[in-house]
Amino acid sequence: xxxxxxxxPEPGERRVxxxxxxxxxxxxxGLTVTVEKGAGSxxxxxxxxxxxxGATLAATVDLxxxxxxxxxxxxxxxxxxxxPKTAITVGLASPASNLAVVxxxxxxxxxxxxLELVPRISRAQSMDALxxxxxxxxxxxxxxxxxxxxxxxxxxxxxxxxxxPASVVVLGAGVAGLQAIATAKRLGAKVSAYDVREAxxxxxxxxxxxxxxxxxxxxxxxxxxxxxxxxxxxxxxxxLLAPYLAQADVIITTAAIPGRPAPLLVTRxxxxxxxxxxxxxxxxxxxxxxxxxxxxxxxxxxxxxAGGSVTLVGMKDAASTMAYDASRLYARNVSNxxxxxxxxxxxxxxxTDEVVSGACLTHDGTISHAPTLAAIEAEAxxxxxxx
Numbered sequence: 390x391x392x393x394x395x396x397x398p399e400p401g402e403r404r405v406x407x408x409x410x411x412x413x414x415x416x417x418x419g420l421t422v423t424v425e426k427g428a429g430s431x432x433x434x435x436x437x438x439x440x441x442x443g444a445t446l447a448a449t450v451d452l453x454x455x456x457x458x459x460x461x462x463x464x465x466x467x468x469x470x471x472x473p474k475t476a477i478t479v480g481l482a483s484p485a486s487n488l489a490v491v492x493x494x495x496x497x498x499x500x501x502x503x504l505e506l507v508p509r510i511s512r513a514q515s516m517d518a519l520x521x522x523x524x525x526x527x528x529x530x531x532x533x534x535x536x537x538x539x540x541x542x543x544x545x546x547x548x549x550x551x552x553x554p555a556s557v558v559v560l561g562a563g564v565a566g567l568q569a570i571a572t573a574k575r576l577g578a579k580v581s582a583y584d585v586r587e588a589x590x591x592x593x594x595x596x597x598x599x600x601x602x603x604x605x606x607x608x609x610x611x612x613x614x615x616x617x618x619x620x621x622x623x624x625x626x627x628x629l630l631a632p633y634l635a636q637a638d639v640i641i642t643t644a645a646i647p648g649r650p651a652p653l654l655v656t657r658x659x660x661x662x663x664x665x666x667x668x669x670x671x672x673x674x675x676x677x678x679x680x681x682x683x684x685x686x687x688x689x690x691x692x693x694x695a696g697g698s699v700t701l702v703g704m705k706d707a708a709s710t711m712a713y714d715a716s717r718l719y720a721r722n723v724s725n726x727x728x729x730x731x732x733x734x735x736x737x738x739x740x741t742d743e744v745v746s747g748a749c750l751t752h753d754g755t756i757s758h759a760p761t762l763a764a765i766e767a768e769a770x771x772x773x774x775x776x
Contacts, residue, residue: 390735392457392727395425395450399462401705403431403712404719406459406480409442411720415727416443419734420457425450432712457736459723461716466493474498477736479723481505481518482750484761485649492765494751500738501750504722505647506758508747516726516744520564521718526707527568527643530670531557534639535576537688537700539666543577554579558637559598560630560654560679561644562589565672569641570596578639583630603629627656635662640669642679650677657681657691665697674703 392415394407405428407415412422422444426436436446452458452471460480466489472478474497482503484491494501504518514520535542538555545552557573559566562584573580574597582593583601590600605626634640634655640663645651651673660669660680671683682689686705690698708715730738730745740746749757756762 390456390731391421391423392459392736393423393450393455394428394444394459396428397461398465398468401709402462403706403709404461404716405429405432405434405712406461406716406720406723407444408432408434408716408720409438409444410717411724412439412442412444414721414724418728418731420727420731420736421445423447423450429716432716434713434716457727459727461719463487464490464494466490469493469497469499472497472499476500477738478502479504479726484750484758485647485764488761488765488768491750491756491761495754495756498754500752502726502738502745502748503750503758504726504748506748506750507726508744510743513744513747516722516729516748518719518722521722522708522715523564523643524568525711525715525718526672526704527565528572529707529710530565530569530641530643530672530704531572531576533702533704534641534668534670537668537702538639540638541577542573555638556581556636557639557641558582558601558633560584560640560642561672562586562593563643563645565643566641567592567596569643570598573639573641574598581633583633584644585626601630601633605629623652627654627659630654631659631662634659638664638667640667640680641672642670643672644679645673645676651679653677653679653681655680660691660699660701661693663693663699665693665695665699667699668702669699670702670704672704672707675705678703 415422424439424444424446426446426448455472455476457477463481463483476499478501484503507513507516541552542555544554555578557578557580559569559582562582570580570582581599581601593600642654644654669680671678671680673679674683674685680701683701683703685703687703689701691701692698730736738745
């Protein structure tokens, strides 16, 4: 059975769904792999490496002949309409924001697996692309802040005087937030962090950060994620966070709720108390933003009443900016899931396996993910769901 890998069509996306290493993994379980020429070049993986790993190069990819299609960004409806009904797709799908594409996958009868849906259990950790890409993104956020901040991150004691360490506040202590804490600590900053989930306090401390304790109830959700806050509680959270943010040289926000717009954590008014030259990096800018006024892929200068300004950085394609290692991790997540479903050189999903069934988005003309099905039914009437 053949696995197809193409150049990602999304402008600015530099990652690739398979690397030479993952090609070896896939061929090792009996699959063949076809890679579009130049598919990995933007990530630093070149055609000769794929050939050496056992892949076949193709000048172009014919989706109509795809048996197993690997992808990074969600597919478009145009792509899906070209796929045969026997096709299997594996990649990020963002189902909550791509309902029309999911419905098209159902109509075509395509079997699709969304890496966002991989169960958060121990045996599926090696397939957890959200975690691997969040690690890259959290690291990148700190670098973006460091190059814009007009001062050092670490403490320096010199003959000319002492330079105090920068103060960094991280909001959201998931994988991206924890990686941001660890990276800022390695650079020598003084780091504190906040998250609405109860378990986050110990995780923050394990990374060397100081946990910010607010007089609020925790908001733990399923799968290790946070739940959305009521409006009054969210407002109270903003009020209690304001004094901590005013003392920060850098703020990094990483809070997200799967399937929903990013929660607003920082208002424009909360930034006016910061010191001139401070930097705010919003990792969630593409999904609505944790910071009021952030724009994906842009720096916004916010003028302070007392003079000077702060820089609000809206992140875009964060993992793609470090495409080599992001692709290395992502491709292995994908190949691990494919290998789990491969028997005698064919990808044959076993839907009695909780990892396989959990990651399945569509199969045999049905939508397997109940929340996505409910959203589509709300928009366009009932469809078929697998039990």
